Amino acid sequence: xxxxxxxxxxxxxxxxxxxxxxxxxxxxxxxxxxxxxxxxxxxxxxxxxxxxxxxxxxxxxxxxxxxxxxxxxxxxxxxxxxxxxxxxxxxxxxxxxxxxxxxxxxxxxxxxxxxxxxxxxxxxxxxxxxxxxxxxxxxxxxxxxxxxxxxxxxxxxxxxxxxxxxxxxxxxxxxxxxxxxxxxxxxxxxxxxxxxxxxxxxxxxxxxxxxxxxxxxxxxxxxxxxxxxxxxxxxxxxxxxxxxxxxxxxxxxxx
Numbered sequence: 001x002x003x004x005x006x007x008x009x010x011x012x013x014x015x016x017x018x019x020x021x022x023x024x025x026x027x028x029x030x031x032x033x034x035x036x037x038x039x040x041x042x043x044x045x046x047x048x049x050x051x052x053x054x055x056x057x058x059x060x061x062x063x064x065x066x067x068x069x070x071x072x073x074x075x076x077x078x079x080x081x082x083x084x085x086x087x088x089x090x091x092x093x094x095x096x097x098x099x100x101x102x103x104x105x106x107x108x109x110x111x112x113x114x115x116x117x118x119x120x121x122x123x124x125x126x127x128x129x130x131x132x133x134x135x136x137x138x139x140x141x142x143x144x145x146x147x148x149x150x151x152x153x154x155x156x157x158x159x160x161x162x163x164x165x166x167x168x169x170x171x172x173x174x175x176x177x178x179x180x181x182x183x184x185x186x187x188x189x190x191x192x193x194x195x196x197x198x199x200x201x202x203x204x205x206x207x208x209x210x211x212x213x214x215x216x217x218x219x220x221x222x223x224x225x226x227x228x229x230x231x232x233x234x235x236x237x238x239x240x241x242x243x244x245x246x247x248x249x250x251x252x253x254x255x
Contacts, residue, residue: 026081030059030089032202034146034193036116036247041065043187043249044142045112053110053134055100056118060086062144063093066114074110076103100127108136116144128178132254141181141252149190149244154232161224162204181252189247194240197229 041062045052049070054063057075059082066073067090075090076098077083087095098104100115100122113131115122131141150159177184195203204210204225210218229235234242 026059026085028202029082029206030085032195032199032204032206033058033061034195034203034243034245035061036065036144036146037189037191038065039189040116040144040247040249041069043189044114044140044144044251045069049111051110052112052114053103053105054114054116055098055103055131056115056121057086057095058082058118060090060093062114062116063090067092070112074105101130103130103134105134107133110134110139111136112140112142114142114144117146119143120145124176125178128181132180135254137254139254141177141254143177143184143250143252145248147246147248149246152234152242152244154228154235155244157228157232158204158225161221161228162207162210177250177252180255182255184250184252187249187251189249191245191247193243193245195243196240197235197238200229200241200243201225 045066047069051072051074052066052070053074053076054060054066055076057063057077058079060075063073063075063086072094074094074096075083075086076096077086078097078099080097083095083097086093096104100119103113113135119127128141135141148155148159150156201222205218205222210221213221229241
């Protein structure tokens with residue numbers, strides 16, 4: 001799912017409209033959102049792990065990186081349009097209706113539970129308790145955020161157009177995870193996604209903040225991003241755009 005939760009300082013979701021907006025932009029989401037480098041999945045899931053559950057799976061962007069590492073992968077996604085697209089794209093994956101606070105699996109059945117770009121939509125305490133219920137003792141909770149870099153001048157200009165300062169705090173600070181989980185281990189994976197121009201614009205259009213804008217405001221944002229891509233010498237006339245990311249990977253162990 002998207003970055004940019006509407007949360008309070010305790011990490012509790014206060015407005016679920018953004019979280020429920022993605023189904024209306026499922027095509028843009030699938031075309032535009034980046035995947036994840038294999039190193040992210042490797043940091044959380046050892047080879048031949050019996051069962052991994054990917055929660056808030058969206059159209060399966062992170063789910064597909066888990067397939068070669070686990071004997072079985074289950075995807076949990078509350079939005080029916082996103083879940084349907086995931087089922088079409090990944091027919092070997094069980095796609096279930098659920099959320100971080102209500103995972104439809106038995107107690108102690110999972111070895112790893114992941115939230116890629118989705119933990120910020122979850123109530124911290126209720127989600128941690130539900131993950132602990134589903135995980136076996138010693139199992140892993142993995143939280144991942146892909147954060148788009150802005151060191152390139154054109155990327156900084158785009159960032160200013162679509163900025164969500166509060167979302168950046170949620171993504172980049174150590175996530176707050178409730179009991180029974182203790183301190184986590186944090187890794188970062190830096191990578192560059194070569195993306196064509198239309199897919200990049202779809203990525204911008206699939207952000208929850210942009211989806212929820214009135215049509216004229218959304219059009220103005222996308223026009224402003226197009227102008228940046230047209231003007232900057234690093235992006236103008238190129239078939240693909242080099243989009244830098246830092247994947248923040250947080251790993252917690254169930255006591």
